[in-house]
Amino acid sequence: QKEVEQNSGPLSVPEGAIASLNCTYSDRGSxxxxxxxxxxxxxxxxxxxxxxxxxxxxxxxxxQLNKASQYVSLLxxxxxxxxxxxxxxxxxxxxxxxFYFGTGTSLTVIP
Amino acid sequence: EAGVAQSxxxxxxxxxxxxxxxxxxxxxxxxLYWYQQILGQGPKLLIQFQNNGVVDDSQLPKDRFSAERxxxxxxxxxxxxxxxxxxxxxxxxxxxxxxxxxxxxxTRLSVL
Numbered sequence: 001q002k003e004v005e006q007n008s009g010p011l012s013v014p015e016g017a018i019a020s021l022n023c024t025y026s027d028r029g030s031x032x033x034x035x036x037x038x039x040x041x042x043x044x045x046x047x048x049x050x051x052x053x054x055x056x057x058x059x060x061x062x063x064q065l066n067k068a069s070q071y072v073s074l075l076x077x078x079x080x081x082x083x084x085x086x087x088x089x090x091x092x093x094x095x096x097x098x099f100y101f102g103t104g105t106s107l108t109v110i111p
Numbered sequence: 112e113a114g115v116a117q118s119x120x121x122x123x124x125x126x127x128x129x130x131x132x133x134x135x136x137x138x139x140x141x142x143l144y145w146y147q148q149i150l151g152q153g154p155k156l157l158i159q160f161q162n163n164g165v166v167d168d169s170q171l172p173k174d175r176f177s178a179e180r181x182x183x184x185x186x187x188x189x190x191x192x193x194x195x196x197x198x199x200x201x202x203x204x205x206x207x208x209x210x211x212x213x214x215x216x217x218t219r220l221s222v223l
Contacts, residue, residue: 008151034211042216043216044154045214046212088153088154098156099156099212100156101153101155102153103153104152
């Protein structure tokens with residue numbers, strides 16, 4: 001079983017719609033959860049981090065964490081063509097600062 | 112604040128040749144990571160340093176890969192000899208704490 005699993009997509013949404021990206025993880029003791037955006041040919045950049053159950057909002061982005069279900073999601077409201085990228089979910093295990101990445105979900109926002 | 116510096120940006124070699132990558136982390140960041148990202152996949156941790164000590168190298172193919180961070184600052188990752196399946200982007204990242212890590216631009220390696 002992989003540490004972090006994501007639906008590879010591709011996911012296509014029209015401009016202005018809500019994009020929903022999902023991630024599950026295997027280590028129940030994981031403490032920290034991150035969403036990175038990676039444009040083609042570029043390195044990952046952090047867009048959201050979440051540490052406790054519930055929702056965390058930052059502008060058009062909302063991260064949702066459910067530790068009981070070992071599930072973390074990212075919602076992008078009012079999607080823009082510039083949001084087209086691969087979104088990587090990363091999880092940091094308890095007791096360490098090692099980051100495990102999913103394979104990423106490719107998102108395309110259609111103008 | 113300067114970011115994570117990596118060089119070279121691109122490298123093309125033939126199989127069985129050797130190659131080395133260099134990384135200079137953000138000043139003051141004690142933790143340094145090397146990741147391998149194969150096209151279409153997420154980054155895979157190869158090795159993690161805390162200052163100049165190795166924290167985790169469980170996924171480093173030690174028969175051909177080596178890495179060092181002698182003075183606890185910059186680091187080199189070497190592949191000797193390279194195989195076709197080593198074609199990937201090699202990402203260096205650094206962090207000050209357990210909160211987040213910052214990535215360099217990466218080195219794209221093509222093994223022919």
